[in-house]
Amino acid sequence: MSRRAVITGAADTAVGELPGSSCMSLHAEAASLALADAGLRPADLDGVLCAYSFTEPHLMLASVFCEYFGIRPAFAAAVQAGGATGCLMVTQAAALVEAGLCRHVLVVAGDNRLSGLSRDRAVAALAEVGHPQFERPFGVTIPALYALVAQAYMHEFGATPEHLAAMAVACRTHAARNPKAQMRVPITVQDVLSSRFIAEPLRLLDCCLISDGGAALVVSAAEAARDAAKRPVAVLGTGQKTTHEHLVAAPSLTEFGCRDSAAQAFGRAGVSPADIHVAEIYDSFTVTLLVELESIGFFEKGEAGPAALAGALDLGGRLPCNTHGGLMSYAHSGAAGGLFHVVEAVRQLRGEAGPRQVPGAELGFVHGDGGILSAHCSLVLGRL
Amino acid sequence: MPADSPAPARPLPVPNADTAPFWEGCARGELRLQRCTACGAAQLPPRAVCAACHTGSLTWEVVSGRGRIASHTRVHRPPSTAFKAEAPYVVALVALEEGPRIMLHLRGAAAAAPRIGDAVRVRFDPPSGPHGIALPYAVATEDSA
Ligand SMILES: [Zn+2]
Numbered sequence: 001m002s003r004r005a006v007i008t009g010a011a012d013t014a015v016g017e018l019p020g021s022s023c024m025s026l027h028a029e030a031a032s033l034a035l036a037d038a039g040l041r042p043a044d045l046d047g048v049l050c051a052y053s054f055t056e057p058h059l060m061l062a063s064v065f066c067e068y069f070g071i072r073p074a075f076a077a078a079v080q081a082g083g084a085t086g087c088l089m090v091t092q093a094a095a096l097v098e099a100g101l102c103r104h105v106l107v108v109a110g111d112n113r114l115s116g117l118s119r120d121r122a123v124a125a126l127a128e129v130g131h132p133q134f135e136r137p138f139g140v141t142i143p144a145l146y147a148l149v150a151q152a153y154m155h156e157f158g159a160t161p162e163h164l165a166a167m168a169v170a171c172r173t174h175a176a177r178n179p180k181a182q183m184r185v186p187i188t189v190q191d192v193l194s195s196r197f198i199a200e201p202l203r204l205l206d207c208c209l210i211s212d213g214g215a216a217l218v219v220s221a222a223e224a225a226r227d228a229a230k231r232p233v234a235v236l237g238t239g240q241k242t243t244h245e246h247l248v249a250a251p252s253l254t255e256f257g258c259r260d261s262a263a264q265a266f267g268r269a270g271v272s273p274a275d276i277h278v279a280e281i282y283d284s285f286t287v288t289l290l291v292e293l294e295s296i297g298f299f300e301k302g303e304a305g306p307a308a309l310a311g312a313l314d315l316g317g318r319l320p321c322n323t324h325g326g327l328m329s330y331a332h333s334g335a336a337g338g339l340f341h342v343v344e345a346v347r348q349l350r351g352e353a354g355p356r357q358v359p360g361a362e363l364g365f366v367h368g369d370g371g372i373l374s375a376h377c378s379l380v381l382g383r384l
Numbered sequence: 385m386p387a388d389s390p391a392p393a394r395p396l397p398v399p400n401a402d403t404a405p406f407w408e409g410c411a412r413g414e415l416r417l418q419r420c421t422a423c424g425a426a427q428l429p430p431r432a433v434c435a436a437c438h439t440g441s442l443t444w445e446v447v448s449g450r451g452r453i454a455s456h457t458r459v460h461r462p463p464s465t466a467f468k469a470e471a472p473y474v475v476a477l478v479a480l481e482e483g484p485r486i487m488l489h490l491r492g493a494a495a496a497a498p499r500i501g502d503a504v505r506v507r508f509d510p511p512s513g514p515h516g517i518a519l520p521y522a523v524a525t526e527d528s529a
Contacts (some may be wrong), residue, residue, distance in 0.1 A: 120464070127463035133397035133407075134429045135487050137519055138475050139459060139467035147457035148477055155455075155500045197472075200458040248477065248487045249429060253455055 005094035006232035009038025009218035015331035026110030026214030034216035039229030047105035051335030055116035082370025086338025087377035093219035110214025163305020165192035175325025215339035237269030280341035
């Protein structure tokens with residue numbers, strides 16, 4: 001394929017509690033910021049991909065956004081794959097560009113999940129992901145479903161609560177360097193282990209945040225990117241894998257589609273995990289990040305926890321990971337949560353990350369997972 | 385919400401064409417699984433197709449209700465106030481002898497200090513709600529007399 005897809009714009013709004021924001025205002029703000037970052041105008045867009053919303057759900061969210069923002073692109077669609085949506089929208093945008101269907105595709109998501117929903121309503125809305133007849137009647141939450149994975153994974157591979165806690169500590173250490181992050185006060189393993197249980201073995205500090213915020217990217221055809229404002233970042237490889245939706249029907253409780261998804265992305269990019277300079281990996285829970293680090297091949301089974309305790313995920317470590325602070329310390333606002341990882345990877349590859357910059361970062365990896373490690377999507381991005 | 389308003393109803397299953405025989409079995413104290421006539425796979429949740437071979441027709445069979453804990457979690461933060469009175473409670477995935485996994489609560493000695501691999505046996509609550517749903521739960525095998 002001669003038409004290469006590149007990322008020409010990447011931006012996010014403020015994150016945290018944003019009174020006065022709405023789902024669509026966050027979309028519009030993120031879109032404007034990403035367009036400005038790319039040096040493009042709204043009329044340059046011929047494709048738009050949106051995701052989903054908890055506060056303003058709609059059957060046709062992309063059309064709702066285009067109407068709100070005042071654009072009439074030739075292609076507009078919504079993508080829904082939970083936490084995999086951010087990476088999946090970039091994958092889809094790259095495919096549209098590579099197929100010659102679009103020149104500039106806007107990928108945008110946002111939600112005021114914190115100020116627009118009570119915490120109880122947010123927990124209840126997320127619990128609806130469980131199977132209506134074979135999971136929800138038993139009072140499971142998303143943390144409880146991930147706790148079932150954690151218990152099985154710890155049993156099989158010897159991970160400990162300290163190893164899980166090390167993931168949260170690593171994300172917070174990065175967030176402390178990021179003035180935009182929602183949670184910046186450094187934490188210790190002991191802080192995680194003494195926070196209250198949500199669903200054993202997961203405690204409050206093993207869980208992601210609930211935030212308001214939006215994020216957007218512009219994915220362009222390389223030949224259309226010549227007049228972009230900044231040096232583009234190439235989409236070198238993409239991968240995806242879906243193995244189940246409900247945990248009760250998952251083929252395994254300890255092996256998930258992240259392995260195949262990442263292998264496909266690495267294969268298409270012609271690189272291996274050891275080549276990656278910076279990784280932004282979905283961290284809805286500490287266990288999510290730990291399982292993915294080991295399943296994707298960055299660490300052997302049982303090694304990610306001890307390595308993280310020794311600083312492997314920090315700047316200067318073997319794999320600086322979630323350099324913005326991730327979902328656990330930067331922010332998590334629905335589908336925008338996964339886009340924050342992509343935006344951060346672009347910033348790292350452009351050398352724009354300031355005090356949290358990974359020196360000389362040229363090759364980045366981003367991974368998202370939706371459901372209960374159900375749907376996976378991986379990106380290999382590279383500095384051009 | 386005022387403190388004295390009633391807790392919302394639990395999200396009890398609403399049987400459909402795929403699942404009605406399963407829930408009818410539960411109401412009679414029977415655990416039923418689908419079995420594929422072509423490849424022999426047992427499956428749960430019930431479906432209109434065999435998810436293993438996609439070709440066979442499916443029959444229902446009553447199974448042992450014996451299995452082993454594949455994973456477990458004690459839930460401290462329930463999804464809604466409907467579950468608050470019961471919290472903390474232990475949710476488990478049990479690998480049934482016939483192959484499929486089932487989600488349910490552990491009760492009695494099985495819930496005290498559950499371990500992966502522990503042998504358990506499925507039992508049923510009395511039928512309740514408009515659809516007469518008897519939710520399964522599990523107890524330690526030695527508790528099941
Ligand atoms: Zn079959």
